[in-house]
Amino acid sequence: MIGAIVYQLTKDLTEDEIKKAGFDSYFVDHTTGIYPAGANGMPYTAASMQVKGDPITDLHEDMAAEQKARTTYDNILRFCDDPDVLDPIRFLRAREVVHYQRFGETLRILTDRLDSKNFYAFNPSFDKKCLRKQQNRNRQVNKN
Numbered sequence: 001m002i003g004a005i006v007y008q009l010t011k012d013l014t015e016d017e018i019k020k021a022g023f024d025s026y027f028v029d030h031t032t033g034i035y036p037a038g039a040n041g042m043p044y045t046a047a048s049m050q051v052k053g054d055p056i057t058d059l060h061e062d063m064a065a066e067q068k069a070r071t072t073y074d075n076i077l078r079f080c081d082d083p084d085v086l087d088p089i090r091f092l093r094a095r096e097v098v099h100y101q102r103f104g105e106t107l108r109i110l111t112d113r114l115d116s117k118n119f120y121a122f123n124p125s126f127d128k129k130c131l132r133k134q135q136n137r138n139r140q141v142n143k144n
Helices: 002-010 015-020 024-030 055-079 083-113 128-143
Strands: none
Touching: 002 083, 015 024, 055 083
């Protein structure tokens, strides 16, 4: 969505407007095409998507990513006064908040199902023996 907004704002610029806005070096490489990059000019890479295969670790990473995106949208809102940009950015910001909340709920559900003393001792998506032992212990506790 951000790329589409940038495209809409730049597609009809004249050469002078491009230069005045400081957009000329981007224009030389990409014209008005969408090229995902950070404000510092660093291109987007998959390196920003961290996955360990451990649900607890991955949920914390997901929650951090949502907060980083929310902060970016907050910063855009501080500098923008165009209503055609503000409305979609507010929507995206609200979406990040909801995603953060859902990931947090999922993390709570996951940790509630694990042994509260030992849930960092194994990876429940990989260490199936540990998970089975934990489930058996939970059954024994529930019977008593």
